[in-house]
Amino acid sequence: MAERNDCPLSRMKQGDRFRIANIAIPDPVLRRRLLDLGFVPGGEIEVGQKSPLGDPTAYRVRGTTIALRKEESNYIYGERINND
Amino acid sequence: MTRTNYTIALMGNPNTGKSTLFNVLTGLRQHTGNWPGKTVIRAEGEFAHRGATYRIVDLPGTYSLYSNSADEEVARDFLLFERPDLTIVVVDATALERNLNLALQVLEITGRVIVAVNLMDEAKKKGILINSKKLENKLGVPVVPISARNKEGIDKLMNTVDAMVRGRIKTNPLSIQYSPEIEQAISKLMPNIRETVGDAYPARWIALRLLDGDTSLLAALKQPPQRDTKEEGAYACCGSVESI
Ligand SMILES: Nc1nc2c(ncn2[C@@H]2O[C@H](COP(=O)(O)OP(=O)(O)O)[C@@H](O)[C@H]2O)c(=O)[nH]1
Ligand SMILES: [Mg+2]
Numbered sequence: 366m367a368e369r370n371d372c373p374l375s376r377m378k379q380g381d382r383f384r385i386a387n388i389a390i391p392d393p394v395l396r397r398r399l400l401d402l403g404f405v406p407g408g409e410i411e412v413g414q415k416s417p418l419g420d421p422t423a424y425r426v427r428g429t430t431i432a433l434r435k436e437e438s439n440y441i442y443g444e445r446i447n448n449d
Numbered sequence: 450m451t452r453t454n455y456t457i458a459l460m461g462n463p464n465t466g467k468s469t470l471f472n473v474l475t476g477l478r479q480h481t482g483n484w485p486g487k488t489v490i491r492a493e494g495e496f497a498h499r500g501a502t503y504r505i506v507d508l509p510g511t512y513s514l515y516s517n518s519a520d521e522e523v524a525r526d527f528l529l530f531e532r533p534d535l536t537i538v539v540v541d542a543t544a545l546e547r548n549l550n551l552a553l554q555v556l557e558i559t560g561r562v563i564v565a566v567n568l569m570d571e572a573k574k575k576g577i578l579i580n581s582k583k584l585e586n587k588l589g590v591p592v593v594p595i596s597a598r599n600k601e602g603i604d605k606l607m608n609t610v611d612a613m614v615r616g617r618i619k620t621n622p623l624s625i626q627y628s629p630e631i632e633q634a635i636s637k638l639m640p641n642i643r644e645t646v647g648d649a650y651p652a653r654w655i656a657l658r659l660l661d662g663d664t665s666l667l668a669a670l671k672q673p674p675q676r677d678t679k680e681e682g683a684y685a686c687c688g689s690v691e692s693i
Contacts, residue, residue, distance in 0.1 A: 428546075428547060
């Protein structure tokens with residue numbers, strides 16, 4: 366369930382930390398792929414660099430860096446957990 | 450008749466040291482080619498240990514068996530259709546949580562598994578402690594800490610392989626329980642699956658794949674790739690993990 370203040374991962378900035386609430390990807394194969402890569406509800410992500418053209422963006426998830434395109438990160442909902 | 454020829458599959462996430470372990474085990478006795486009809490490299494080698502000869506296949510590194518990339522299909526089909534006597538799942542000691550995803554998927558297909566926790570030297574440097582006994586109890590299959598690059602733990606791994614193929618270790622692979630709805634659906638499907646594909650395939654796992662709408666698996670089952678013909682070994686796969 367997406368909470369009121371959940372927003373898509375694609376809106377995060379470099380250095381942000383993010384906790385996944387929900388993966389709302391309609392395509393089941395792509396959804397499965399993201400789960401297998403470690404993008405699971407409850408999981409924490411650190412936002413890394415954007416590629417020079419702005420897409421994809423690198424994410425640090427469970428000890429590995431994985432690049433996602435906007436069409437994927439747009440569907441990953443959660444909240445920013447920066448302690449600022 | 451006791452068998453002296455066994456096949457081992459090496460599986461694991463990318464970069465967990467599978468090829469390093471493969472090289473340590475086989476030395477120069479290896480050959481590479483392509484998987485039939487795929488641009489995925491197939492590396493195969495041989496080694497002998499305590500009077501047995503092992504053929505070992507270095508499967509492509511994957512995070513999963515379900516996302517239907519060519520690599521994942523190769524790995525999955527090898528487990529399903531070539532039915533190795535033993536699968537060594539190599540996991541990265543510094544990223545266990547991530548790596549256990551694949552290990553659990555493999556355990557749903559076969560209980561003939563050894564989990565080799567590699568990069569123990571890296572883990573030590575990072576202050577990560579691995580309780581392999583506890584992991585072994587949870588997974589229900591032998592867990593052997595190794596450091597492939599430093600050739601540490603290889604003897605223990607080999608002795609565990611030996612004990613497994615000779616039936617001296619019985620495994621009790623962790624079976625993940627799903628929600629009541631899914632479990633009910635599995636129970637409904639299982640008799641049909643057994644009737645259709647026989648005992649050669651893991652029925653529970655196939656039920657899960659069907660519920661997941663895995664069409665690639667259906668295609669593979671309808672037209673299994675050519676299997677190596679070999680005698681089936683009697684294999685103990687129940688009870689609990691016993692110490693060696
Ligand atoms: N520190 C350390 N590095 C290792 C160990 N085993 C493999 N490596 C390194 O990890 C990297 C990936 O290894 P490789 O065998 O190619 O992994 P594969 O992708 O699973 O086949 C290489 O740089 C290896 O030298 C180990 O036990 N300790
Ligand atoms: Mg390799």
